[in-house]
Amino acid sequence: MIINAIVTDIEGTTTDIAFVKDVLFPYAFEQLPDYVRQHVTDPDVAAQLDATRQEMGQPQADLEVVITQLLYWIDIDEKVTPLKTLQGMLWSHGYKNGDFTAHLYADVAPALHHWAAEGKALYVYSSGSVQAQKLLFAHTPVGDLTPLFRGYFDTRMGHKRDADAYRNIAQVIALPAEQILFLSDVAEELDAARSAGWRTLQLVRPGTEPCAGHLTVQAFNEIAF
Ligand SMILES: CSCCC(=O)C(=O)COP(=O)(O)O
Numbered sequence: 001m002i003i004n005a006i007v008t009d010i011e012g013t014t015t016d017i018a019f020v021k022d023v024l025f026p027y028a029f030e031q032l033p034d035y036v037r038q039h040v041t042d043p044d045v046a047a048q049l050d051a052t053r054q055e056m057g058q059p060q061a062d063l064e065v066v067i068t069q070l071l072y073w074i075d076i077d078e079k080v081t082p083l084k085t086l087q088g089m090l091w092s093h094g095y096k097n098g099d100f101t102a103h104l105y106a107d108v109a110p111a112l113h114h115w116a117a118e119g120k121a122l123y124v125y126s127s128g129s130v131q132a133q134k135l136l137f138a139h140t141p142v143g144d145l146t147p148l149f150r151g152y153f154d155t156r157m158g159h160k161r162d163a164d165a166y167r168n169i170a171q172v173i174a175l176p177a178e179q180i181l182f183l184s185d186v187a188e189e190l191d192a193a194r195s196a197g198w199r200t201l202q203l204v205r206p207g208t209e210p211c212a213g214h215l216t217v218q219a220f221n222e223i224a225f
């Protein structure tokens with residue numbers, strides 16, 4: 001098996017789900033209403049509010065109605081692009097203020113360094129926005145890992161349970177699908193990647209159930225080519 005590119009998920013793969021659910025999402029939930037009210041004329045924020053109105057099918061929705069919708073989406077973990085973009089903006093303040101540092105499993109950074117040194121092309125694909133992904137890997141307990149990655153992909157490439165997203169990403173990576181390995185904890189994402197011709201490996205971190213039909217590992221240091 002020749003693997004020339006490795007694309008990794010974040011939540012449940014490089015990073016404890018609890019960091020996202022118990023730290024990042026509550027932080028966004030708490031900060032979002034005032035942030036949005038205070039930056040409503042900022043073009044970057046206004047664009048996401050308009051995109052939210054489009055997703056809601058209510059192009060004229062009042063700001064407070066939009067805020068309520070965004071909070072509801074955080075609550076149910078809806079992977080909607082404008083919410084994800086706003087979350088990235090909010091987390092930027094959190095990381096810069098030192099309110100939190102990203103969680104990374106201890107086996108992740110050594111493996112990424114090793115694979116990059118071997119010449120593997122490394123990428124991230126997460127439902128979190130590209131900004132949020134870069135922030136996370138820039139603020140790990142072992143420093144800034146962003147230089148290790150050649151690129152980052154988010155829901156603008158498509159949804160993670162949709163095979164077309166992986167076809168779109170493969171076009172950008174410009175490698176044959178069978179040379180790309182996807183690492184994720186979620187069976188439906190791995191199924192979609194495999195439907196697009198990619199190789200797959202499930203990360204079975206504590207609390208994750210192994211899925212049928214994909215090879216599994218418990219940590220990045222078990223992955224060998
Ligand atoms: C980039 S950190 C925040 C992750 C996030 O917002 C999320 O929805 C998790 O998605 P993933 O695709 O990494 O499971």
Ligand SMILES: [Mg+2]
Nearest residue numbers: 009011012185
């Ligand atoms: Mg995941």
